[in-house]
Amino acid sequence: MSIAFEKTIFEDPTLNVIHLLNSISNENPEAISLASGRPDDEQCDHALIDKGLASYARYIADTEHSLATLLCQYGKTAGIINEIIAKYLQVDEGIKIFTPESIVVxxxxxxxxxxxxLAIFEGGGVLLxxxxxxxxxxxIAKLLRIKIVPVPMDTFLDPSALRKVAKELESRGEKIKALYAISDFSNPTADSLSYEDRKAMLSLANEIDFLILEDNAYSYFRYEGDKIPSMKSIDSSRVFLLGSFAKSxxxxxxxxYLVAPEGAGVMSFSSRLCKAKSLITVNTPALCQAVVGGLLIENNYSLKNLNQPRVLSYTKKRNCMIECLEREFPFKDNSRRTVTWNHPTGGFFINVQLPFTFEYSEMCECARNFKVIVFPTSLFSLTNEAVTQVRLSFSNATESEIQQAIGRLRAYIEFRMQ
Ligand SMILES: Cc1ncc(COP(=O)(O)O)c(C=O)c1O
Structure with missing residues (x-):
């Protein structure tokens, strides 16, 4: 007997993007890759593992807990470093956590x-x-069969246009349950929400009654301007903060980690979250929690200093990429460029606008024949947005690789324009 998989969600291209980002370099070993938003290999310091563990061991020695049990046994579903993360969020993000149970590591x-x-979407509803x-x-939303409504980035960044979209959906009987936003330096386009945008998004969530999933993966990597408070720090009551230590x-x-909404009269999600987690990963590996917990303690509950050298290095790489783009694609007689790009004030990416369509097959052609891998922005789109855009990542290329890669990209573009 065989099980027939006819039309399956696993064929949806969205589910393949992370795999593709990780595999395209292996398939083109001679090409320089500006595809994946990996942090800089140079900044992966494995000494941090021992440092973090040692610091966590010292911390536990002053408590009634056994380090061996904490590290070697099954652990608490919600995590063992929740209070340390709570202090860190207070120090670096100005987020006051009232109940550590609102945190799940x-x-x-x-x-x-x-x-x-899983905790929000039982019974349907829309994710913006x-x-x-x-x-x-x-x-993941597709895998969970959640209805997604994509909002073009320009509309998303315009509070009154976004409100109109939300109102129209509601008037059609669609229940918006949540909105996902990367407040600082989004992936793939490096856009950020201004302070006013954040306030307006929170007030829309209150007005229409939905939750906000705030992703802060890149917030340490600001190269210009002042930090803008996260939505979670402005009003916790509607915001799930979805945090990652992958880049920091x-x-x-x-x-x-995640931090569920908090505040007077706010529904507690912790039991739902922990039940789901107990069936998915049981608990987050204690060893990894100990490393992070120890590093946070060691650094006085702040990751700012640890990331300072990275911020400097990424700033140089971003500047180098912009200089290369300016050199390779100069203004023409009509004061226009063939190729244009944004000027991100942070994050890992520059988004480039080409004069032609650039999608999966063009990425493969460019990698194979011009030995540079650049990722079509359209692969991050659920609509026909961005078919002429490419995402260039500067985080894990050396300055010399960036120079060569942009030169090769120019050669590819010239070939396409012939
Ligand atoms: C927007 C965004 N959020 C979060 C992450 C980090 O995810 P994870 O912690 O699963 O590695 C990334 C990594 O690429 C990202 O681009």
């Missing part, structure tokens, strides 16, 4: 998003997302 953003969607958007959220410590730990 997760295996990266990806599990935080999975648990949150900007478009294009990180496929980690849309992929390193991704191999697979460490993240």
């Amino acid at each position: 997760c295996m990266g953003f990806q599990e935080a998003a999975t648990l949150t969607l 997302v900007p478009d294009p958007v990180f496929s980690g959220i849309t992929g 410590i390193f991704p191999g730990l697979r460490m993240g």
